[in-house]
Amino acid sequence: MLRAALLLMLCGLLAGDLAAPAAEEPETVVVSVDSTSLRFSPSSIEVSEGDTVRFFWSDQALAHNAVADDGLFDSGDPERTVDYSFTFERGMNGTYTYVCEPHEGLGMVGEIVVTALPPETPPVEPTVSEDTPFLPFVGLLVAALAAVVVRPQS
Numbered sequence: 001m002l003r004a005a006l007l008l009m010l011c012g013l014l015a016g017d018l019a020a021p022a023a024e025e026p027e028t029v030v031v032s033v034d035s036t037s038l039r040f041s042p043s044s045i046e047v048s049e050g051d052t053v054r055f056f057w058s059d060q061a062l063a064h065n066a067v068a069d070d071g072l073f074d075s076g077d078p079e080r081t082v083d084y085s086f087t088f089e090r091g092m093n094g095t096y097t098y099v100c101e102p103h104e105g106l107g108m109v110g111e112i113v114v115t116a117l118p119p120e121t122p123p124v125e126p127t128v129s130e131d132t133p134f135l136p137f138v139g140l141l142v143a144a145l146a147a148v149v150v151r152p153q154s
């Protein structure tokens with residue numbers, strides 16, 4: 001059983017190596033309000049193009065909003081409960097500053113650094129060509145491992 005498990009693990013690793021690198025999944029980063037009620041939390045974040053920033057707070061003592069200095073995003077009127085998301089699309093890399101309008105003078109400001117994605121590459125059809133030396137090698141390796149596994153235990 002142990003050998004079979006090891007073989008499965010090895011096959012998994014080999015398959016992982018052969019697979020094309022997975023595209024980075026878009027993420028959502030939540031910005032809330034900290035316990036002082038006068039600061040975004042976290043006040044500075046770094047995301048990638050394609051990621052979403054979600055301004056989310058509920059039942060706060062004070063009403064807040066999040067408005068980009070350049071007008072790119074705006075959660076609307078200050079509210080004690082806000083759930084507003086903004087997605088930074090490809091090409092929108094840069095540094096964005098924003099404020100809570102009622103509390104900007106008290107330092108309730110934030111920063112979002114958006115990093116660029118690597119250039120898009122067209123999807124490549126996986127092909128098995130006869131001059132690919134690696135695939136037969138993997139076959140041999142798996143066969144050798146299988147031989148070890150099926151050998152009767154002494």
Ligand SMILES: [Cu+2]
Pocket residue numbers: 037038062063064065100101102103108
């Ligand atoms: Cu505020």
